Amino acid sequence: MTGKITHIACLDSEDQLQFGFPYDGGSTGSICLRKGKQTDAFFKIDKGQVLCGVDGCEATLRVDGGEPFRVSGSESNDGDSRYMFFNSYQRIFNIAKKAKEIKIEVLYYQEGKQTLTFAPGKPLDAKW
Numbered sequence: 001m002t003g004k005i006t007h008i009a010c011l012d013s014e015d016q017l018q019f020g021f022p023y024d025g026g027s028t029g030s031i032c033l034r035k036g037k038q039t040d041a042f043f044k045i046d047k048g049q050v051l052c053g054v055d056g057c058e059a060t061l062r063v064d065g066g067e068p069f070r071v072s073g074s075e076s077n078d079g080d081s082r083y084m085f086f087n088s089y090q091r092i093f094n095i096a097k098k099a100k101e102i103k104i105e106v107l108y109y110q111e112g113k114q115t116l117t118f119a120p121g122k123p124l125d126a127k128w
Helices: 089-098
Strands: 007-012 029-035 039-045 057-063 069-074 083-086 102-108 112-118
Touching: 029 089, 029 102, 029 112, 039 089, 039 102, 057 083, 057 089, 083 089
Parallel strands: none
Antiparallel strands: 007 029, 029 039, 039 083, 057 069, 057 102, 069 083, 102 112
16 A cells, blocks of 8 residues: 555465364464564464463574574564564564574464474575
8 A cells, every 4th residue: 555565575484383173274383584564573373372461472492403592572463363573673684694494383272382493494585
């Protein structure tokens, strides 16, 4: 509607999580970068619910076998519980530019903390 172009780059998980009903059948995740009118980075699960509290959300990342570290985020503005928006676009962008493997552990409703693995074929081009 605004005439502005928005670019989205997503990396899909290599594996699936097995949740109970009503999300059974295998759930995959994506780490996405969006650049346009605004810039943001987010994680989404195709089936399931990411748990975010009043103070926001947290995820643990491990990049290329290094030490795990926590990243903070928040729920989507429209309340869609499949999403966690990272508080630092630049940090996620820098990881996407270099990483060969990313593991992300997120807390899911009634499923606890679980980990997905992302293995980019090549790091994100800085000019995307």
